[in-house]
Amino acid sequence: MTLFMPKPEPAIMSRRNELIARLGAILPRESLIVDEVARRAYECDAFTMYRALPLVVTLPESVEQVRAIMALAAEMNVKVVPRGAGTSLSGGSMPLEDGILLGMSKFNRILEIDYENRCARVQPGVQNLAISKAVEAQGFYYAPDPSSQIACSIGGNVAENAGGVHCLKYGLTTNNILGLDVVLMGGDLIRLGGKHLDSEGYDLIGLMTGSEGLLGVVTEVTVRLLQKPPLARGLLLGFASVAAGARCVGAIIARGVIPAGLEMMDKATIHAVERFQPCGYPLDAEALVIVELDGPQAEVDHLVGIVQDIAREEGATTIRASTSEAERLQFWAGRKNAFPAVSCIAPDYLCMDGTIPRARLPEALAGMDRLAKEQGLGVANVFHAGDGNLHPLILYDASKEGDIERAEKLGFDILRLCVSLGGVLTGEHGVGVEKRDLMGEMFTEVDLAQQMRLKCAFDPEGRLNPGKVFPTLHRCAELGMMHVSGGKMPFPNLPRF
Amino acid sequence: MRSACATLEIRDEADAVDAICAAKAKGDCCAIVGGGSKSGLGRYAPQTQALSTAALTGITLYEPNELVLSARAGVPLSEIEALLDRHDQQLAFEPMDYGRLFGAETGGATIGGAIAVNAAGPRRIKAGAARDHLLGFRCVTGRGELVKSGGRVMKNVTGYDLSKLVCGSYGTLALLTELTLKVLPKPQTECTLLAIGADEAESLALLRRATATPCEPSALAMLPAGAALALDADAAAIRLEGPAISVTTRRDDLVARLARSGLRFETLDEHDSAALWRGLRDAAPVAANVGQIWRISVAPSEGFAVVERIRRAGAPMLAYFYDWAGGLIWLCVEAAPDAYAAVVRSAVDASGGHATLIRANAEARARIDVFHPQPAALAALTRRVKASFDPAHVLERGRMRAEF
Numbered sequence: 064m065t066l067f068m069p070k071p072e073p074a075i076m077s078r079r080n081e082l083i084a085r086l087g088a089i090l091p092r093e094s095l096i097v098d099e100v101a102r103r104a105y106e107c108d109a110f111t112m113y114r115a116l117p118l119v120v121t122l123p124e125s126v127e128q129v130r131a132i133m134a135l136a137a138e139m140n141v142k143v144v145p146r147g148a149g150t151s152l153s154g155g156s157m158p159l160e161d162g163i164l165l166g167m168s169k170f171n172r173i174l175e176i177d178y179e180n181r182c183a184r185v186q187p188g189v190q191n192l193a194i195s196k197a198v199e200a201q202g203f204y205y206a207p208d209p210s211s212q213i214a215c216s217i218g219g220n221v222a223e224n225a226g227g228v229h230c231l232k233y234g235l236t237t238n239n240i241l242g243l244d245v246v247l248m249g250g251d252l253i254r255l256g257g258k259h260l261d262s263e264g265y266d267l268i269g270l271m272t273g274s275e276g277l278l279g280v281v282t283e284v285t286v287r288l289l290q291k292p293p294l295a296r297g298l299l300l301g302f303a304s305v306a307a308g309a310r311c312v313g314a315i316i317a318r319g320v321i322p323a324g325l326e327m328m329d330k331a332t333i334h335a336v337e338r339f340q341p342c343g344y345p346l347d348a349e350a351l352v353i354v355e356l357d358g359p360q361a362e363v364d365h366l367v368g369i370v371q372d373i374a375r376e377e378g379a380t381t382i383r384a385s386t387s388e389a390e391r392l393q394f395w396a397g398r399k400n401a402f403p404a405v406s407c408i409a410p411d412y413l414c415m416d417g418t419i420p421r422a423r424l425p426e427a428l429a430g431m432d433r434l435a436k437e438q439g440l441g442v443a444n445v446f447h448a449g450d451g452n453l454h455p456l457i458l459y460d461a462s463k464e465g466d467i468e469r470a471e472k473l474g475f476d477i478l479r480l481c482v483s484l485g486g487v488l489t490g491e492h493g494v495g496v497e498k499r500d501l502m503g504e505m506f507t508e509v510d511l512a513q514q515m516r517l518k519c520a521f522d523p524e525g526r527l528n529p530g531k532v533f534p535t536l537h538r539c540a541e542l543g544m545m546h547v548s549g550g551k552m553p554f555p556n557l558p559r560f
Numbered sequence: 561m562r563s564a565c566a567t568l569e570i571r572d573e574a575d576a577v578d579a580i581c582a583a584k585a586k587g588d589c590c591a592i593v594g595g596g597s598k599s600g601l602g603r604y605a606p607q608t609q610a611l612s613t614a615a616l617t618g619i620t621l622y623e624p625n626e627l628v629l630s631a632r633a634g635v636p637l638s639e640i641e642a643l644l645d646r647h648d649q650q651l652a653f654e655p656m657d658y659g660r661l662f663g664a665e666t667g668g669a670t671i672g673g674a675i676a677v678n679a680a681g682p683r684r685i686k687a688g689a690a691r692d693h694l695l696g697f698r699c700v701t702g703r704g705e706l707v708k709s710g711g712r713v714m715k716n717v718t719g720y721d722l723s724k725l726v727c728g729s730y731g732t733l734a735l736l737t738e739l740t741l742k743v744l745p746k747p748q749t750e751c752t753l754l755a756i757g758a759d760e761a762e763s764l765a766l767l768r769r770a771t772a773t774p775c776e777p778s779a780l781a782m783l784p785a786g787a788a789l790a791l792d793a794d795a796a797a798i799r800l801e802g803p804a805i806s807v808t809t810r811r812d813d814l815v816a817r818l819a820r821s822g823l824r825f826e827t828l829d830e831h832d833s834a835a836l837w838r839g840l841r842d843a844a845p846v847a848a849n850v851g852q853i854w855r856i857s858v859a860p861s862e863g864f865a866v867v868e869r870i871r872r873a874g875a876p877m878l879a880y881f882y883d884w885a886g887g888l889i890w891l892c893v894e895a896a897p898d899a900y901a902a903v904v905r906s907a908v909d910a911s912g913g914h915a916t917l918i919r920a921n922a923e924a925r926a927r928i929d930v931f932h933p934q935p936a937a938l939a940a941l942t943r944r945v946k947a948s949f950d951p952a953h954v955l956e957r958g959r960m961r962a963e964f
Contacts, residue, residue, distance in 0.1 A: 179768050179861045180887075202774070224717045231714065237721065238692050251937040258859035260684055260887055261728070263914035263932045264942055264960070266691055269724020273717045293774045313625035319648055319745035359774060359813070362806030418713040421626055450714035451626075490715035498718075505718055506708075513707045513949070514720050520944035532719065543951070 066113050066496055069530045071161035075118070075141055082141060082163075083119055089131040094169070096120035105146070105164050109211070110154035110497055112467075117144070117158035124169040126244070126252065126282045133280065134250030136163060142526050143248070145276040147187060147219030150211045152414065153495030155223060155275045155531060165280060167218050173197055174283070180258045181288045182241055187218025187281045191225070194286060203288040206233035209491070210399075218281045224273030226491035228324045231449035232357075233289065235491075237272040242285030245271060245278075248522045258285060270517070275493050276528045278521040292357035295323065296367050297391040300374045301348030301381030305329060306425040308350030311377040312448045313421060315354065318373060320366055324355035325449030326398055329428065332405065332443045332456075336397040339404030344397050345381040352448065353394055401445045402456070409441065409458030413470045417481030418490035421451045427484055431455055434476045438469040442477075452490035453481065479504055494532045502534050511535075516542050567593070567610040573698070573706055573737050579611055580735065580954055581704035589957035592731040594634055594670030598677060600662045601918065602730055604925035605958030613672050616737060621712070624649060628695065628712050630740040633672030640671055644743055652744040653690050654681025660842045661853065661919055672736045678728030681841040682779035682799070685771070685884050691727035693742045699726065699734035702950020712740045725945070731956040732964070733949040747778075747801035752833035753811055754826040755796040755818060760784060761864050763796040766818055767885040768860055770798050773817050775810040779837055782863075782882040787845040789836065799837055840883060843918075846892040849878045852899045852920040853892050858913030860886040867891070869907035875900040895921070901928040908932070931960055939963075 075082075086095055096102055097119055106114040118141075123129050136143045142162035149156055158164045170186035173194065177183065178201055185194060191212040195204040208227035209215055215225065221243065226235045233239070242256035255271070256262040271278055302308040308327055315322065328336075328351050333344050344351055356366045367384050374382045385391035397404075405412055419427050428444065435442045441458040455477055459470040478488050482504045489498055502511060511533060518525070519539035529536065570576045583590050591607040593599065594614060616634035623629075624647045631640055637655055644650050655674040659666035675697075680689035696710025709722035726733060755766055760782065767780040779799035785792055798814065800807045815825050828836060839845070846853055858866055863886030871877060876894040883890070893900050899920050908915045914932035917925065934942060939961075946953075946964045953964050 177859075177861075178772060180859045181771055182859075202772075224721065226715055234688070234692065235715070237724065238688055247937070247941070251941075253935075253938045253941060255938075257912045258862075259857045259913040260884060261678065261680065261689060261857050261914075263857075263916075264728075264934060264938075265733075265945055266678070266724040266728050267941070267945070269691055269721055269727070270945075272724075273721045290772060290774050290776075316627060316745075317625045319748070321745060358776065358802075359806055359810055361809040362803055365803050365805050418711075418715050420623070420628075420713060422623070447715065452713075452715045485711075486713055487711045487716045488718045490713070491717055493717055494719065502719065505711075509705050510707050510709065511719075513701060513705065514709075514722070516948035517720060517722075517725075517945065520941065520948045 068115065068159065068496070069536060075161040078139065079118060082139060085135055086119065086121060086132065089128055089135065090121060090123060094122045094124065096122070105158055105166070108146070108149040108151040108154060108156045110152055110157065110495065113154060113157060113496060115158045115160050117164035118161055120164045120166060122166045122169050126246070129165070129246045129280055129282055130250040130252060132163065132165060133246050133248055136526060137249040137524070140524060140526065142529055144528050145222070145280045147216035147222065148190070148214050150215040150219065151223065151493060151495060152416070153489070153493040153497040155493050155495040157496055159530065167216070170218070170282065177258065178203070182258050182285050183288055184283060184285050185217055187221070187284060188216050191215050191217055191220055198288055199291070202291050204291050205286050206239050206289050207236050217284050217286065221272050221281050221284055222274065222276045223491070223493045226452070228326065228447065231325060232321050232323045237269055239287045240268065240272065240284055241287055243268050243271055243281055244283035246280045246282055248524070248527050256285065275495060275532050277518055277532060278527070294360045294363050295355055295357040295391060296363050297385040297394040298354040298367065298370055298374070299344070299381065299383040299394045300352040300354065300379045301345040302350045302352065303348070303378070303380055305350045305428050307378055308352050309421060309424040309448070311352060311374055311379065314373045314377055315370055318369060320369060322354045322449065323357040324353065326353040327351065327446040327448035328398065328401060329444040331441065332401055332445055335404040335408045335443060336400055339407050340396065340400055342393050342397040348380060353398055398445070405443050405456045405458070410460045410462065413457040413459065413474055415455045415457065415474050415477055416452070416489045416492040417478050417486055418450070418452045419481050419484045419486035421448065423484040427453065427480065430480045431477055434473055434480065438473045440469055440473055450490070451486065475501060496531055499532060500534050502532070512542055565591070565607060565609050567612050569612050569615050570735070571615050573700060576611070576700040576735050576737060577704050577706060580700055580702065583609065584704055584952050584954045587952070589953060590955055592735050592956060594673040595636060595668035597658050597662070597664060597668040598673050601658070601677065602959040603930045603962065604922040605956070607957060611735060613670065613735065619643060620738065621740070627714070627743050628740065629743050630712065630738060631671050632738050633670060633736045635671050636667070637669045637671055637674055638667045645746070648746045649743045650746045651693065651741065652683060652687035653679065653693050654683045654841055655679035655690065656681055657842050660844060661847045671739055675727055675736060675739055676729065676731050682781065682837050682883055685780065686776070686778045687744070689727070691724050694723040694727055694739060695742055696740040697723060697726060697736055698738040699736045701734045702952065702955045707734070710740065714742060730960050732946060732960050733955065735955065748803045749807055749830050750799055750801040750833050751807055751811060751830060752828040752836055753798045753800065753814055754828065755798070755823055756791065756793050756826065757823045758794065758796065760794050763794050764864050764882060764886040766796045767798065769818065770814060771885050773814060775800065775814045780885040781840055782886060783845065784881060787879065787881045788839060797836065799833060840881070843890045845881045846879045846890045849892040851878045851892045851894045852896070852924065853890065853918045854904055854915050855918045856889040856891060856904070856908055856913065856915045858887060858889070858908060858911050860884065862911035862913065863887060863889055866907050866911055869910060870903055873903040873907065875903045897924060898928055899924045905932065
């Protein structure tokens with residue numbers, strides 16, 4: 064499977080010198096990267112399978128500079144790819160050969176912490192974890208905690224609607240931000256929301272969040288701060304079958320308990336983790352469930368009792384509840400090491416990100432097993448069990464002829480399986496370029512045309528991060544007039560790239 | 561209220577496609593009506609016909625263990641809430657019932673209407689609004705096209721999050737046909753702590769202090785004397801929800817943290833607490849007055865300053881109270897042709913936020929901006945977003961903005 068990106072436009076490539084000269088009038092020398100070797104550092108994000116050398120890299124440090132770059136890009140009709148910390152797992156910030164890479168890393172300041180209104184105004188390049196660090200002394204934190212939180216930036220979190228381990232109880236990025244400043248293609252600055260709770264008019268904050276850098280460039284974010292719960296306790300539950308583990312998860316929720324974290328892993332992962340760094344996981348279990356409960360002590364102790372009862376009723380073969388902070392962290396250690404541990408049992412792995420209705424988990428795992436056998440590859444599974452977000456890790460060996468292709472094919476087949484079970488292509492990693500060509504599995508051409516028209520409302524010339532998310536490029540004028548009937552576009556033969 | 565116009569019953573999605581395509585071809589514009597409980601909301605903008613979604617009935621999916629429910633747009637909220645209640649679950653965003661505010665019957669609202677106005681109640685500060693609970697939907701756009709977005713799973717970033725966009729779009733983008741919602745367990749019990757004896761500004765500061773404790777309040781309101789509960793003094797009301805043992809512990813903890821001389825605490829039990837917040841959710845303290853009603857959203861610490869500015873500017877305030885720890889103000893002013901819009905809006909603009917005229921006669925709602933005016937670039941973007949769904953302004957023409 065090869066990724067086709069839009070062909071570099073000769074009209075842009077031939078004006079590179081002019082573009083650089085005009086960018087030079089906007090930016091100081093150190094904020095403009097022209098040299099090929101230095102540009103190489105930006106040729107991919109954390110989705111490393113595909114790379115491209117950006118036309119030029121800009122690292123603005125003021126909103127005025129961002130506006131000027133976006134105005135220039137519109138005037139010269141040049142593409143722009145925004146980039147935060149470059150940790151996207153789906154190629155959302157993969158550069159274009161004929162596009163400006165707009166790196167937001169210099170926007171790294173926390174502008175204001177407003178404890179009274181429980182929010183903070185931050186620049187988009189601030190690391191996710193840095194926000195929590197800045198407010199922890201006062202007993203607060205920022206809830207969404209993607210596993211890349213020591214590196215990923217809040218601007219990128221907005222672009223991807225980042226989740227994390229705690230989102231069943233505390234929500235995703237979209238549930239935890241109050242305001243956005245956005246620069247549109249052409250240079251207009253719009254302010255959405257603020258420190259108040261509902262934004263006026265259409266909820267453009269909600270639309271911007273998860274739009275993968277296709278609608279605008281975020282230059283400021285107002286995030287909500289939450290009070291840190293006084294206590295968290297963990298439970299480690301082992302089961303003789305995946306189905307029993309999944310039933311227990313359902314039973315916990317049915318009993319009215321919403322844990323702060325609810326994770327599950329399969330036998331392959333349990334064994335990989337124990338080999339990597341033993342943390343006392345039961346090796347006889349087919350499935351391991353980790354539950355975290357947080358809140359005031361009286362409530363946490365009460366809920367731990369309830370979950371223990373449920374686990375017993377559901378036939379758990381191992382039930383352990385943490386009695387100290389050290390023990391709780393030890394329960395998590397294996398889960399947190401799951402990815403590095405898996406990379407010790409196989410030379411390479413591909414991390415997928417489908418979501419399914421939780422009750423379909425046994426079917427999903429059986430289906431995955433069958434698909435993996437077809438390709439002659441192994442799969443290890445970690446699972447945000449509370450919200451049905453599955454992370455199958457496809458094990459392969461890049462040095463083996465044909466293994467990459469087989470891994471990619473298996474990945475696509477697994478995502479198709481998720482959709483067929485009532486799930487979706489991506490729970491938190493984004494579509495980017497990775498899952499772009501699968502969008503038709505979930506959406507009709509009519510659904511996609513409506514999404515693309517929204518893109519046109521923000522970016523009529525399609526200059527901002529094109530080639531991502533949507534499998535087909537259309538001119539906006541064409542979408543406006545297009546009459547779509549029965550889910551089919553009038554030009555089914557248009558080239559897909 | 562709306563002037564009467566022909567009503568067309570929408571029985572299924574194909575009906576909606578036909579009706580909207582026909583209206584588009586004729587240049588007509590359509591109101592979308594579920595239970596009709598919100599027909600007094602928005603700009604006064606008579607439409608050529610009404611599309612009734614009342615026949616789009618049926619809860620199509622409910623899996624309590626997966627916290628998910630799907631329903632067609634015309635299902636009454638009360639039906640959904642009754643079903644959830646039987647499984648000890650709820651719509652955590654506490655959708656408001658506008659019946660009381662508009663002097664109509666309560667319990668008439670549909671789920672489609674609750675989503676269209678992005679309904680939110682006192683629990684907004686903890687659990688979010690409708691937007692935070694809509695996982696996916698099906699709709700027919702103003703282009704007459706059947707479109708779906710989202711899904712039935714909690715975590716989904718596949719494509720743009722159109723669920724957020726339709727929440728609070730007041731029917732101006734699409735006719736919603738089916739909604740899929742995240743539902744949540746109902747707390748085992750609740751109580752409300754009343755702190756009495758501080759003045760208005762101090763009571764609001766007290767609420768903000770309560771949000772900075774680990775006591776996890778699920779609602780915080782400031783009730784000026786006489787606003788509710790037949791109290792003759794200003795009061796701060798703080799709701800705590802959860803397992804009984806936790807609620808008691810947190811209430812005691814909160815009293816210990818907030819106590820100071822001159823402050824008296826009372827506790828409302830589960831029954832009285834539920835009644836209080838049901839009333840506040842439906843804006844009861846302002847609803848009974850005859851004047852015009854504003855809903856103002858600001859940063860919690862700015863609520864008092866905004867009210868003071870309005871008071872000093874001489875707008876005759878009949879009643880008001882604060883929800884969301886001071887971030888939401890319900891205000892009733894004496895009826896006037898301009899509803900004191902300039903006074904209210906400049907008071908809000910000085911702090912940042914927005915004011916929506918919720919209840920006023922047709923004349924006032926035709927004359928002034930019901931929704932907060934937007935800066936030029938944002939207004940232009942808003943028009944383009946509208947056009948992407950409904951270029952011919954078929955749906956709810958003029959309901960949100962005069963220009964569409």
